[in-house]
Amino acid sequence: MSEEKLAANEGIKTRSNYLRGTLAEGLADLSTGSLSEDDQQLLKFHGTYQQDDRDIRAGRRANKLEKAFSFMIRIRVPGGVTTPHQWLEVDRMADEFANGTIKLTTRQAYQLHGVIKSNLKRTINGDGYDCGVWRCESERDVLSQPISFGVACGGFKSVTGDFRSLDAADPCLS
Amino acid sequence: MSLLPEQSPFRPDQKKSLESLLSSMDDGQRMWLGGFLSAGVGVQVSGASTVKVPLTVLYGTESGNSEALADRTVKAAKKRGFKPVMKNMSECVPADMEKVENLLVVVSTWGDGDPPESAEEFHQVLMSEKADLSGVNYSVCALGDTSYEQFCETGKQIDARLAELGGKRVVDRVDCDVDYDELYEGWVEKAFAALEPQGGGVGFVDQVVSNGPSVEYGKKNPFPSELLDKVLLNGERSAKETWHYELSLEGSGMNYEPGDALAVVAKNAPDMVEGILGAAKLVGSEEVELKGGHQKLLADALREDLEVTSLSRSVLKKLNEVVGNDRLTRLLSDEGKEELKDYLWGRWVVDAIGDFAPDGLEAGQLVGLLRKLPPRLYSIASSPLAHPDEVHLTVASVRYDGVGGARKGVASTYLADLVNKGDEVSVFTHLNKGFRLPESGDTPILMVGPGTGVAPFRAFVEHRAELGVSGDSWLFFGDQRYSYDFLYQLEWQDHLKSGALSRLDVAFSRDQPEKVYVQHKMLERSREVYDWLERGGYFYVCGDASRMAHDVHEALIQIVEKEGAVSREEAEGYVANLKKEKRYQRDVY
Numbered sequence: 001m002s003e004e005k006l007a008a009n010e011g012i013k014t015r016s017n018y019l020r021g022t023l024a025e026g027l028a029d030l031s032t033g034s035l036s037e038d039d040q041q042l043l044k045f046h047g048t049y050q051q052d053d054r055d056i057r058a059g060r061r062a063n064k065l066e067k068a069f070s071f072m073i074r075i076r077v078p079g080g081v082t083t084p085h086q087w088l089e090v091d092r093m094a095d096e097f098a099n100g101t102i103k104l105t106t107r108q109a110y111q112l113h114g115v116i117k118s119n120l121k122r123t124i125n126g127d128g129y130d131c132g133v134w135r136c137e138s139e140r141d142v143l144s145q146p147i148s149f150g151v152a153c154g155g156f157k158s159v160t161g162d163f164r165s166l167d168a169a170d171p172c173l174s
Numbered sequence: 175m176s177l178l179p180e181q182s183p184f185r186p187d188q189k190k191s192l193e194s195l196l197s198s199m200d201d202g203q204r205m206w207l208g209g210f211l212s213a214g215v216g217v218q219v220s221g222a223s224t225v226k227v228p229l230t231v232l233y234g235t236e237s238g239n240s241e242a243l244a245d246r247t248v249k250a251a252k253k254r255g256f257k258p259v260m261k262n263m264s265e266c267v268p269a270d271m272e273k274v275e276n277l278l279v280v281v282s283t284w285g286d287g288d289p290p291e292s293a294e295e296f297h298q299v300l301m302s303e304k305a306d307l308s309g310v311n312y313s314v315c316a317l318g319d320t321s322y323e324q325f326c327e328t329g330k331q332i333d334a335r336l337a338e339l340g341g342k343r344v345v346d347r348v349d350c351d352v353d354y355d356e357l358y359e360g361w362v363e364k365a366f367a368a369l370e371p372q373g374g375g376v377g378f379v380d381q382v383v384s385n386g387p388s389v390e391y392g393k394k395n396p397f398p399s400e401l402l403d404k405v406l407l408n409g410e411r412s413a414k415e416t417w418h419y420e421l422s423l424e425g426s427g428m429n430y431e432p433g434d435a436l437a438v439v440a441k442n443a444p445d446m447v448e449g450i451l452g453a454a455k456l457v458g459s460e461e462v463e464l465k466g467g468h469q470k471l472l473a474d475a476l477r478e479d480l481e482v483t484s485l486s487r488s489v490l491k492k493l494n495e496v497v498g499n500d501r502l503t504r505l506l507s508d509e510g511k512e513e514l515k516d517y518l519w520g521r522w523v524v525d526a527i528g529d530f531a532p533d534g535l536e537a538g539q540l541v542g543l544l545r546k547l548p549p550r551l552y553s554i555a556s557s558p559l560a561h562p563d564e565v566h567l568t569v570a571s572v573r574y575d576g577v578g579g580a581r582k583g584v585a586s587t588y589l590a591d592l593v594n595k596g597d598e599v600s601v602f603t604h605l606n607k608g609f610r611l612p613e614s615g616d617t618p619i620l621m622v623g624p625g626t627g628v629a630p631f632r633a634f635v636e637h638r639a640e641l642g643v644s645g646d647s648w649l650f651f652g653d654q655r656y657s658y659d660f661l662y663q664l665e666w667q668d669h670l671k672s673g674a675l676s677r678l679d680v681a682f683s684r685d686q687p688e689k690v691y692v693q694h695k696m697l698e699r700s701r702e703v704y705d706w707l708e709r710g711g712y713f714y715v716c717g718d719a720s721r722m723a724h725d726v727h728e729a730l731i732q733i734v735e736k737e738g739a740v741s742r743e744e745a746e747g748y749v750a751n752l753k754k755e756k757r758y759q760r761d762v763y
Contacts, residue, residue, distance in 0.1 A: 031667050031678050033656060053657075056410040064418070064664045065409050068657045096687050116656050119686060 033069035033117045046124060047074040051113070070114045073098070073123055080108030089129045097123050183253060226257035227370055230274045234263040234281035234293030234328070237435070237551065238605045239354070240317055243280045247362055254366050264292035268300040276369045277310050277341070278362075281332060282317035285719060287324025291753075291760065292608060297328065300335055308340035313365045314347040317354055320488040320545060323515070325349065344368040351488075352548035355394075390427055396439050396549070396600035397426040401593050402564065409658035415571040416626060416661060417590055418555070421601060424563040428602065432557050432633035433609035433761070436565055437549035439600035440588035446483060446524075447476045453527040455534025462541045472537050480544040483522045483584055487514065490526060492543045499530045520576040528578070550585035551604055553716060553761055555629035557637035565603075568629040568661065609714070609761045615643025618711035620703065622726050624652035624681070624692050627717020628661055630761060634714075639674035647674070648706065652681035652692040692722070693729035703730075704737035712757045719762035730758075 023042060026035040035043065040050045053068035060067055075090065090110050094102050099114030115123050122128075177193045178184065184192060196204065229251050233244035244260050251258035261270075263281070271277060284290055289297040314336070316329020326349040333347040345368050348361040391397035403420040421436075430436070451458050451473065458473030464480075476482055487506065494502045505514045523543065527535065535543075556566035571590040572583030593599055611634055612619065621631040628651055635647060649666070653659035660680065669675035679695040696703055707713065715726050727749070735745040752758035 030656075030680050031663075031670050059410060061664070062405060063407055063409055064405070064662050065407075065658075065660060066663055066667070068409060070657070116685060118656060118682070122686075 027117060027121060030118055032066060034066070035117070043071075047076070048072065048120070048124065049074075053114075070099075070116050071120055073112045073115055074105070075110040075112070077108050077110060082110075093123060093126075093129055226255055227276065228274075229256040229258040229276045229278065229369065230261055230271075231258055232261045232263060232266075232271070232277060232279045232281075234279075234290045234296065236282055236284050236290035236292070236608070238607060240280045240282045240290070241607065242605070243315065243317075243354070243358055247278060247280065250362065251366065254370060256366075256370065262292065263290075263296035266296065268296060268303065268305045271310060272306055274310055277312040277336075278365055279312065279314045279329075279332060279336075280317070281314070281329050283319075283322075283324065283326050283328040285322075287322070287327030289328040293328075297332070301331065305339050307336060310336070310341040311344045311369060312336050312341045313343060313345035313361070313368070315358055315361050316347060316349045318349060318351065319548075320351045321484045321486040323487060325351075325488070351545055353546040392428070392602050393437070393549075396437075396602045397423070397428060398598040399423060399426065399565075399601045401595055401597050401599055403595060404589070404593075407568070407661045412658035413654060414659055415573070415590065416659075417567075417569050417571065418662075419567045419569060419589060420556075420561075421565050421567070421599060422563060423565050430554055430558060430565065430603045430605075432554070432611055432637045433630055434606050435551040435553050435604040436567060437551050437602050437604050438567075438585050438589065439549045439602075440547070440585035441592070442477050442480075442482050442547070442584060443582070443587060443592060444477075446584075447473055449522075449524045450476060450482045450527065450540070453524045453534075454531070454540045456537055456540065460537035462537050464541065465546070472541070475541060476544075479547055480541065481547045481584075482524070482544060483581075485518055485521050485523050485526055487518070488545075489523055489543050490514075493526060493530055496535065496539050496543075497531050502530050520581070521578060522576065522581065525576070525578040547584075549602070552585075553606075553609075553626075553629040554603075555632045557633045557640060559640035560636040565601075566632075568626045568632070570626045606761065609716075609759050611637060612645075612712050612757075614645070615641055616645045618646040618648070618706045618709055619714065620648045620650070620706055620711055621714045621716075622650045622692050622696070623714075623716045624650075624722060625661075625717055627715075627722070627761075630716050631714070632662060632665070635669050635675050639669065639672065646676040646706070646711075648677040648679070649675060650679050650681070650692045650695055652683065652690075652695075654682060654684045656680070656682045656685050691725065693725045696726065696729045696733065700733040700737055703733050707734075707752070707757075710757075712759065713752060714759050714761075716761040717763075723760060723762040 022036060023039050026039045034040075034052075035050060043050065049072045051070055051072055053070065056068055090102060090112070094100055094112050097115050097119045098112035101113065103111040103113070105111055112123070177196050178189055182189065199207070231244045231247045231251070233240045235241040235244075241262070248258045248260045256276075281293060282290055288294075314329050314333040316326035316333070318326035318329065329347060329349060333343070337343055345361065345364045348357045350357045399421040401419065402422050403418075405418045407416045407418050408414050447458070456472060458471065458476070460472040461469055462472050462475055463469050464475055470479070490502060491506055494506060504510045505517055527540075552567045552569055554565055555568045556564060558565075567589075569586050569589055571586045573587065574581055589599070609630065615638060619634065621634060623629070623631045628649075631649055635649070638645065638647065651661070651666075653661065659682070666675060666678055670678060679692075679699065681690045681692050681695045683689045683691060713730065715723055717723070731742070731745045731749055734740065734748045735742055738745065738748065740748070749758065
């Protein structure tokens with residue numbers, strides 16, 4: 001094993017009881033809309049990032065309120081292929097639990113913003129939403145291009161199908 | 175400088191004559207007069223009867239007014255030579271009245287013509303069970319609010335029922351509006367005269383009685399309090415407007431305890447005054463005379479003295495006396511009850527004037543329609559220990575669209591729009607004995623206070639923190655949206671950290687597709703809520719009377735049913751018992 005000093009993150013991971021940390025307690029404590037620093041780090045492994053509404057940051061203390069915390073959720077789309085039904089479900093989730101907008105990333109994922117902590121578990125688990133095999137990124141997505149060159153076969157070929165089976169077949173990837 | 179002390183037993187006119195006479199005498203004359211009087215010649219010395227007349231003053235109070243009047247009655251009765259005893263309807267049963275010779279009843283009416291909560295049981299038994307009150311001389315003073323349909327309903331019912339059960343009504347009932355002093359004084363004077371043995375002669379000395387220990391300032395003389403701070407408690411994207419106000423009580427001599435309320439004497443906004451002047455086709459510079467005899471300019475009277483917004487049956491009745499309108503007559507009739515209800519909804523006096531007096535009114539007529547502007551009560555949101563010489567309020571600004579256009583609450587928007595830091599607001603404290611922290615600091619307390627209902631609980635928690643008590647405390651708070659409507663969030667976080675607050679549960683109704691309210695959170699925690707009650711915990715509810723209080727009450731019964739493994743009736747009995755033991759207290763509006 002390497003003798004190098006490990007990044008701070010590694011310590012958090014090791015102590016985290018397989019990436020659980022104090023997430024359960026943190027999620028249950030609704031006196032604050034935020035999670036502890038450590039839990040925030042762990043959450044990144046679940047494709048979720050804590051944020052706060054910068055536009056209104058200034059007045060919050062005066063209102064006797066903490067920052068307006070919320071979470072961004074990234075939803076993996078294997079091979080970048082999504083069905084219209086999935087899109088509509090994500091749209092519904094955006095309206096019901098996020099800020100109503102959907103972003104698409106350069107890594108072919110959906111991104112929802114503004115999910116408050118009390119709704120986090122529900123949204124990550126996709127309870128009540130029918131989206132097939134997609135779920136939040138606990139690891140990076142499997143990317144593919146819609147069209148690619150098949151060098152060997154000298155023509156255009158879609159490799160999306162290959163990636164999907166790749167995604168499904170290998171448990172490490174899913 | 176008066177010769178006679180405040181407490182001298184003379185009527186105001188007698189006092190005046192006496193003082194003018196005495197000041198005109200020299201020492202020799204006075205000494206002669208003193209001797210003459212003590213010889214008992216030609217003077218009926220009042221109150222010398224050896225047998226004191228017994229008198230029971232029975233009251234049913236919600237926010238403390240009836241109790242305060244009962245107290246005044248007892249004090250005055252003592253001076254008149256009665257042997258008075260004060261009884262709270264919550265502590266006795268109608269059967270107790272059978273042995274009473276002389277009975278004076280002071281009772282208020284709440285909500286939809288209901289008796290005060292503490293008097294509910296007494297009222298229910300009185301109305302349904304027989305009692306023999308044939309030896310009872312009585313009279314009733316009913317308190318109420320003419321802006322409600324069922325004005326003084328409880329007082330009316332009790333008055334009728336006492337007669338039904340054989341009681342002898344010695345003085346007619348009076349039905350008092352929010353401004354009750356005058357009517358009360360007239361009533362109690364008549365009552366004393368009717369019940370005392372010989373013609374008395376000792377007049378009712380009008381003392382400056384104020385609620386609470388205040389000396390100079392009080393209801394009759396509100397304190398000009400400086401607004402120290404005003405802060406919006408909702409975040410920028412909120413749909414609501416709730417303000418935190420900090421007012422100074424320095425120099426007022428007024429004290430309060432957590433659970434008490436502050437009365438704010440507001441002024442009507444300029445647009446309210448203009449609106450009603452416009453509808454009545456008046457200018458505002460007309461001279462008018464108000465009850466009590468002062469002369470004022472109409473616009474000033476409309477701004478400071480009169481209620482120009484709230485439309486009630488009583489206002490419509492007075493309006494009809496002026497205009498004699500068929501539709502109005504029909505609305506006021508028995509057949510028109512439903513239609514009247516519809517008409518009153520969302521309308522102000524200005525709308526009624528527009529509808530029924532399109533040609534306007536005379537200044538005197540307009541003033542005659544309107545009652546005195548009542549002070550508005552707000553549950554105090556601070557502990558005097560945590561904020562000496564200050565009093566804090568949590569007030570939601572009422573703004574809505576009525577039938578005639580944009581409408582708003584008088585006092586809430588007065589504070590929000592017209593009073594700035596440094597300005598003065600007329601206030602006085604209002605005792606609320608029915609809403610108090612438990613005696614012992616070890617007693618666990620459960621507090622359910624969504625929206626502005628959280629106000630007294632801020633006071634409770636601050637108070638306990640200052641006293642350094644160790645008892646557990648649990649707050650259930652709710653509002654619309656977590657990110658913008660979590661009133662006093664930072665303070666609750668601090669209290670949780672310090673231990674002043676042990677537990678906090680929140681319910682935000684608009685953060686998810688289904689509505690989540692405080693009662694749902696209570697039910698989620700039903701086991702622990704029950705445990706706290708079993709440990710002797712006190713359960714407090716503050717806030718909306720119409721739906722929330724009822725839903726929370728229902729949840730409480732369900733919790734007892736489930737966790738106590740008892741029947742519905744037994745659970746209701748358990749909860750009723752909590753009330754009896756004063757462990758279930760409510761401040762709902």
